[in-house]
Amino acid sequence: MLQRPFALPFRGELTAPGDGGYDQRRGLYNGLIDKRPALIAHCTATADVVAALAYGREAGLPIAIRGGGHNGGGLGSCDDGLVIDLSGMKGVRVDPRARTARVAAGCLQGEVDHATHVYGLAVPSGIFSTTGISGLTLGGGTGHLSRAFGLTLDNLLEADVVLADGRIVTASEDREPDLFWALRGGGGNFGIVTSFLFRAHPVSTVFGGPVFWDIAHAGAVLRRYRDRLPAAPEALGLFFGIKTVPPVDMFPEHTRGRRVCVLIACYNGPEDEARLALAPFRRGLPDPLIDATGPIPFPSLQAMFDPLLPPGLHWYWKGDFFEALSDEVIDIHLAHAARIPTNYSLMHLYPIDGAVQRVPPRATAWSRRHARWSMVIAGIDTERENAEAITRWAKDYWADLHPHSDGGGYVNFLMGDEGADRVAATYGENYDRLRRVKAVYDPQNLFRINQNIPPAVTH
Ligand SMILES: Cc1cc2nc3c(=O)[nH]c(=O)nc-3n(C[C@H](O)[C@H](O)[C@H](O)COP(=O)(O)OP(=O)(O)OC[C@H]3O[C@@H](n4cnc5c(N)ncnc54)[C@H](O)[C@@H]3O)c2cc1C
Structure with a gap:
């Protein structure tokens, strides 16, 4: 049939x-x-x-x-x-004069970066080139350029959408404004987006890459990161991670398999400025194990970590947002870093201040504008039999941190089992409006395989 x-x-x-x-x-x-x-x-x-x-x-x-x-x-x-x-729907058309990129819904981030780079432009997106632009945009989109240019969804100008009843509409600030508001954070709840129009920004060769320290220095590095980031220029994207040096040629042999903390930089500007901006994050700290920063084409930085996390690994992840990182929070990170269950598992803290915070919380469905950091804990491994160990580590780590968070999660870092209350907490003050928009555009909840927003009951 x-x-x-x-x-x-x-x-x-x-x-x-x-x-x-x-x-x-x-x-x-x-x-x-x-x-x-x-x-x-x-x-x-x-x-x-x-x-x-x-x-x-x-x-x-x-x-x-x-x-x-x-x-x-x-x-x-x-x-x-x-x-x-939609993965077969490809194509990116860049308008260099208008500084926009029209992107088909099946594109991966790397395909967008490839197409825009030749014009000296980039659309802010995530930190892996293999991520789909569609889910990333509709849920948020944090990455190296967030502090400078906002989330991916903050750079969305227009979307072509197939609605639940089969109609095709274009949503923008002027056309279907409620739908456009809801698409920017509401995930796949409101329709099937077939094409996105993004604002692009001048980004070409950046100064970036990772600096690794032994895990013994994680407390000092994280405290320095916390203290210095707010005053750092917004041209600097810098995120903190806890992980293991992968056993691959790209890293010196004596470092492979070492538990480490890392700062991963992306400075959109000249090298001398980048070095000045990064200096306060290094001064007085022990020498790093590896410093792999340098000038690099932006698409290469975006793709740098792809080979380390190929498709098909087993993942369990949890996320939260933080307005501040107290010493107590840092101690929790250190305690769980000591229990990392597998070499692939990691924790990342992405900065979402600067341009992200300048957008009012009600201007788009994505409401976590007061937070300064978006955190993800990912238990990852090649083997299914380690599923329980990676899941338990991620859940325990998260449970200890959650009381210190701002309460809501990030739809792009939720698993499918977090429950309706967590989705409601994620949208916070925007949740009721989202439910009303859902009732207009998808009253039967046809699009419910997602972090679901049930339609408001209308009389
Ligand atoms: C290795 C890795 C790295 C990541 N890095 C980042 C990062 O740096 N920053 C960040 O913000 N996130 C990051 N993410 C999370 C990522 O944003 C989410 O996993 C996102 O859902 C991926 O989008 P996708 O299109 O690939 O997913 P899919 O699994 O294809 O879809 C995800 C959801 O979006 C909906 N959807 C997809 N396309 C459409 C469409 N065209 N119209 C309507 N609904 C649609 C689907 O229904 C589904 O609910 C990363 C994920 C991974 C695995």
Whole structure:
């Protein structure tokens, strides 16, 4: 029954259980999540999305929307339902005069960086080139350029959207403004975005890369980072991490396998300015194990860590936002750093001050504008049998920190099991408005394979 042609013209590919390529098409970045959709509609254009959606709606199937497939909870797929897979919808058109980039929904970050770099431009996005631009944007988008230019969603100017009833609309500040507001943080709750128009910024070769210290110095490095970041120029993106030096050629042999803390820099400006900006983060601290900073094309920095975390690893992650990092919080980090369960597991603290904080909390659905740091704890490993160990570590670590956080999470760093209260806490003061917008654009909650915002009950 599922293999019959769609009622509307469809030029993509349909893949169902038993078809060649099914396992490859259904595979997700997070190897911990194993979902078996009834049908995967691999779309080539908006018309395919409309056809697939009409079919799923009529057949009463659960409908998942897949961009880059990077979601931690595997929310780009579903069991026994229809996956509307946008990953074949590629294409980036840069307008260098207007400094904009029109991006098709199936693009990965690296494809956007590649296309914009030749014009000396970049769209602010995350720190891995393999992440899908779609899920990243609709949930937030924190990365190296956040302090300077805001979240990815702060740079969204317009989106083409297929709504639950099959209509195609363009959302912007002037057209469908409520929808445009909700898309900027509300994830895949409001429709299927087929194309994004972004503001791009002058970014070309930056000064960046990682500086690693032995984990014994993590307290000192983190305190220095906390104290100096607020006064650092916004051209400096600098995030802190706790991890293990991977056993790969890119790192000196004597450092491989060492537990470390790291500062990862991206200065959008000349090298001498970058060195000045970074000096306060180094002065008086012990010598690092590795200093791999230097001038680097922005797309290369974005892709630097891709080989270290290939698709298919098992992930369990939890996140929170912090306005401040007290000494007590730093001690909690150190205690859990000492218990890292596997060499892949990590904790990252991304700065989201500067341009992110200048956007009023109610201006977009993404409300965590008072926070200074976005934290993610990721238990990661190659082996499924370590799933319990990585999950327990991430949950225990998070449970100790959460009382010190600002209460809400980041939809792009939630698994699928965090519950409705956590989603409501994440949206905070914007939650009720989101529910009202949902009632207008998706009253039947057709788009519910996500961090779901239930439609407000209207009378
Ligand atoms: C290795 C790694 C690094 C990461 N780094 C960062 C980072 O630096 N900064 C950051 O902010 N986040 C980061 N993330 C988190 C990332 O933003 C989320 O995982 C995001 O959901 C990925 O988007 P995707 O399109 O790849 O995901 P998918 O799994 O395809 O989709 C995720 C969600 O978005 C919805 N969705 C996807 N496309 C559309 C669309 N076109 N229209 C409507 N709804 C859609 C889906 O329904 C689903 O709920 C990272 C994730 C990984 C695994």
